Amino acid sequence: MSWKIFAELVELKAKAASVFPFVIGMAYAWYHYKQINGWNMLLFFIAMFLFNMAVDILDNYMDYQHATEVHDYKEKTNIIGRENLSLIFVRNLMLTFIVVSASIGIYLSWRTSWIVLFLGIISYSVGIFYSAGPKPLSRMPIGEIASGVTMGLIIPLICVYLNVYDRVAFDGTFVGKIAFMSLPAICAIANLMLANNTCDLEEDTLNNRHTLVYYIGQQSAVRLFQWLAYIPFVTLTLSVILQIVPWTVLLTWLVFPKIYKNTQAFAKQQVKLVTFPLAVNNLAITIMAESFFFVIGIFH
Secondary structure: OOHHHHHHHOOHHHOHHHHHHHHHHHHHHHHHHOOOOHHHHHHHHHHHHHHHHHHHHHHHHHHHHHOOOOOOHHHHHOHHHHOOOOHHHHHHHHHHHHHHHHHHHHHHHHHOOHHHHHHHHHHHHHHHHOOOOOOOHHHOOOHHHHHHHHHHHHHHHHHHHHHHOOOOOOOHHHHHHHHHHHHHHHHHHHHHHHHHHHHOHHHHHHOOOOOHHHHHOHHHHHHHHHHHHHHHHHHHHHHHHOOOOOHHHHHHHHHHHHHHHHHHHHHHOOOOOOOHHHHHHHHHHHHHHHHHHHHHHHOO
């Protein structure tokens, strides 16, 4: 398997959805508590990244397995069929990533708190059942919420707690502030899934995938896409006012014109190969900018 094929199999181009919520979590821990546990962060990053890749492999694997014969999705669209990859190899690679990731997660829970184990169980459950099971979350109208909350909120929540578990109570105030700070990432990640499902509506319907777009219609999905693209800028402004994040995060507004341009272009046409990359671009730009200006704010 070449690097290019591997990168597509694990959806490497979309890994900003997990890496930058991790960065935001570390920045929050240092900004509020001046405490970073380097060993915990290294282990968590490895576990998180491996599991993220495993979930995307699983998604491709299950899509290949469940594809109907009424069109050529298996042969021409899915990476496994298009590149004639061994199903056994793909499955074993996925299982290896899951086992190694889970082992690291259990070790982290043992050395810190059962709360980490609890949050990890939620993450693994959503990640696995997003594509697997009798009714995968990705084939239901809750896929966007599941992915947005799991990656946009639980990743920074675990990240922060792994740094401060020995000095901060895991209570409503602790979770609430991190949740509010995480709203831009939650919206941006959910929006990527929404854009994907909007572009794939016809193909998904043929494959019996009844996503949110199937129920609300393509026009409503596009309007929701626009709202989710702009809401992060409102919430990050409120986060500054509430002193949850440093004032420098307001500089994220500098990328708003680019987000607006991409969003308007996607609203005009929803074509996977033409405008879906704009949604990927929106996700990367939004959470990269927030992460960058958050880190800058730590030193001011």
